[in-house]
Amino acid sequence: MKSRIVLAAAAIFAASEGVAADLPYMGQTLPDISVAETRTVVSDPSSVALDPLPGKAIRHLLSQDSGDEGTLATRGRKEADIYRNAAPAVVLITAADSLGSGSYLGGGLILTNWHVVNPAMTVGVLFKPPQVSAALDSKSVLRADVVKTDPTRDLALLKLAVPPQSVKPLELGSENELEVGADVHAIGHPSGLVWSYTRGLISQVRADYAWKAKDDKVTHRAEVIQTQTPISPGNSGGPLLGDSGKILGVNSFGTTEGENLNFAVSVRDLAAFLRGGLQLASATKPPSSPATSASIPPMPACQSAKVYDGRSEKKDGHLIAYDTNCDGKPDFFIVTPDDKTKPILALIDSNHDDKIDIVVEDRDRDGRWDISYIDVDYDGVPDLVGYHPDGKLKPSRFERYAAK
Numbered sequence: 001m002k003s004r005i006v007l008a009a010a011a012i013f014a015a016s017e018g019v020a021a022d023l024p025y026m027g028q029t030l031p032d033i034s035v036a037e038t039r040t041v042v043s044d045p046s047s048v049a050l051d052p053l054p055g056k057a058i059r060h061l062l063s064q065d066s067g068d069e070g071t072l073a074t075r076g077r078k079e080a081d082i083y084r085n086a087a088p089a090v091v092l093i094t095a096a097d098s099l100g101s102g103s104y105l106g107g108g109l110i111l112t113n114w115h116v117v118n119p120a121m122t123v124g125v126l127f128k129p130p131q132v133s134a135a136l137d138s139k140s141v142l143r144a145d146v147v148k149t150d151p152t153r154d155l156a157l158l159k160l161a162v163p164p165q166s167v168k169p170l171e172l173g174s175e176n177e178l179e180v181g182a183d184v185h186a187i188g189h190p191s192g193l194v195w196s197y198t199r200g201l202i203s204q205v206r207a208d209y210a211w212k213a214k215d216d217k218v219t220h221r222a223e224v225i226q227t228q229t230p231i232s233p234g235n236s237g238g239p240l241l242g243d244s245g246k247i248l249g250v251n252s253f254g255t256t257e258g259e260n261l262n263f264a265v266s267v268r269d270l271a272a273f274l275r276g277g278l279q280l281a282s283a284t285k286p287p288s289s290p291a292t293s294a295s296i297p298p299m300p301a302c303q304s305a306k307v308y309d310g311r312s313e314k315k316d317g318h319l320i321a322y323d324t325n326c327d328g329k330p331d332f333f334i335v336t337p338d339d340k341t342k343p344i345l346a347l348i349d350s351n352h353d354d355k356i357d358i359v360v361e362d363r364d365r366d367g368r369w370d371i372s373y374i375d376v377d378y379d380g381v382p383d384l385v386g387y388h389p390d391g392k393l394k395p396s397r398f399e400r401y402a403a404k
Contacts, residue, residue, distance in 0.1 A: 025347055025359050027380025032313055039305035048322045048332045049304045051122040055376035057094040058124045058141050059383045062400035082185050082245050083197045087128055089170045090187045090238055094124040101188035101238030106169030110158040112237030113252055114149050117156050121146050128195050140397040153222040154252055155273045161396035173246030173267055178205050186229045186251055188238030200229030222269045225249045228260040240264040302326040369393055
């Protein structure tokens with residue numbers, strides 16, 4: 001991903017309400033320490049090495065007042081029922097600078113297109129606001145990790161850090177519903193018009209169909225459903241539903257070679273993908289062929305290392321420093337003040353400009369991170385607030401920062 005925003009953040013709160021009154025560390029230069037000549041490799045790199053998240057895209061998404069557009073396109077009682085029942089399980093996915101759609105399957109799992117999330121390992125997910133025309137920031141953006149991919153079928157499976165409690169998941173439909181002429185329904189976010197509904201019909205089901213996106217080096221191949229149901233940017237990854245309200249396909253691509261030529265990966269390949277064991281092999285590349293992988297030696301991985309462990313510069317606490325990107329300079333600090341009434345802090349330089357853009361706080365000093373702030377555009381002012389209900393360094397959900 002182009003953005004180097006990382007998945008952990010917290011702020012220094014003067015009040016216990018969750019809104020920062022003062023953030024004295026944000027935007028300041030890193031602590032001045034003498035880095036040790038020895039590097040101690042961290043046994044659990046995930047405790048200091050953080051996956052990137054499209055912070056700018058999340059901030060932009062939460063600043064919009066786009067409402068629910070779905071009811072504008074429904075045609076009758078059947079269509080309205082399908083939309084009302086299915087739309088809450090259709091999610092908005094933000095990855096890098098793009099938006100896509102996905103289907104919530106239950107158990108914290110979301111099905112979408114591989115090209116929607118690639119090359120990210122972590123994306124933001126938003127569920128439908130409960131009220132028509134409700135602002136998008138009425139819901140928090142949830143973190144989801146990419147746990148399984150199939151670049152050939154153009155499919156990906158995401159896992160939410162915090163699964164929703166009240167969303168009824170979508171189910172896979174039956175292959176018997178794949179009949180030419182049958183009605184199908186799509187819900188997604190075409191061109192940013194969130195939770196839009198359209199209807200069409202199955203024009204044909206084409207086995208072993210190959211396609212390739214304009215800027216994509218991967219040739220995709222799967223059984224696809226050809227449909228006249230409009231599919232626009234933002235619809236990709238969302239469900240193609242049958243009259244049963246169950247998933248018959250994942251809306252994947254359209255073509256400029258003719259009007260109303262749109263395609264969805266069919267339920268047969270969806271079922272095979274969900275059953276199979278192809279796990280995420282790379283954050284940026286599809287699995288290499290045996291010949292390619294045998295001829296190119298693997299690149300050595302960067303190992304996060306502890307480079308300082310001692311007293312802080314002002315002698316008022318304990319300081320541990322880590323180098324997470326192997327450039328020889330610390331970029332992650334944990335500060336434990338001597339004053340036990342003050343929180344333990346993690347200070348992070350996510351873009352490696354020698355200034356702190358993320359501050360993480362363990363308020364009750366119990367070894368679990370509590371709340372976080374992220375400076376997305378590195379101007380010294382926080383843009384997003386993160387929450388850590390599981391106590392881990394990565395926030396599970398995000399909200400737009402609004403100082404009082």
